[in-house]
Amino acid sequence: MTENVHVQEQFQDAEQQHSTDVLGMWVFLGSEILFFGGLFLVYTIYRQAYPEAFAEASSHLNLWLATANTAILLSSSLTIAMSELLLRQDRLRSARLAMAATVGLGLVFLAIKGLEYYLEYAEGLVPFLGSFSYSGPDADQVRLFFHVYFSMTGLHALHLAIGVGLIVSMLVLSFRCSDRARLERQLEVSALYWHFVDVIWVVVFPILYLIK
């Protein structure tokens, strides 16, 4: 961090200001864990109650698209972590490129997710659009799985879209703000959020797609 960092008056020094920013984000992420935790709990209860129906329902999802999407999201975590490091090394131009790559990967993820939703819609697997036409065994329990599936992935996609907005605003800030230390802090906090969205997907992926 540079020598003459602008410190807000409620902080003793730049160090305290930085750790407060990071701590604040972690506290928020703690509340987010519980936000998603409710859905994970619902999933756990129904999965242990209807294991066969959940396995059957899961086999209608597209494993290849989801695996590609997982790789894309992991890559985006790498690029945002790189952008933080590059900014600390004073390589502003490369840091911006890494941020732009993160935004691009995030948008590709959302596009693939949209394609998946479309395929599921075409197959009549969306329970809340009045088009649920699955008629195999355990149709009610399969419907339940798709409620959980769309809630989890939809909520995750919403978080990712917010993350894309955050990183875009960091890109804009990198052009507008001359206070480099502030940009470093805000990018670090935004990156924490981005990695958290990645973490949620890392858990969602096996429990929705990989049950047999």
Next chain:
Amino acid sequence: MRSLIVTYVSLLGLLALTAGLSFIPMGMGNLIANLGIAVAKVVLIALVFMQLRSADSLTRTAAVTGLVWLALLFWLTLNDYLTRT
């Protein structure tokens, strides 16, 4: 930069492993392998990408607190659901 790349390659390796293992029927083994690999990935992301390995103790405590509350939520609720007859 090197530790970021090593972490990333490990994450992709774990992804390939978890997707590949899902084609081998192992019953309960699949569930355990999938969840174990997911936990390994989360730990890697948290320690390296989210910089918890170099974070101060207050930040680490805040990070773990979220998991503690989640564990309470699961523990108390499943105590009911898993013991119903």
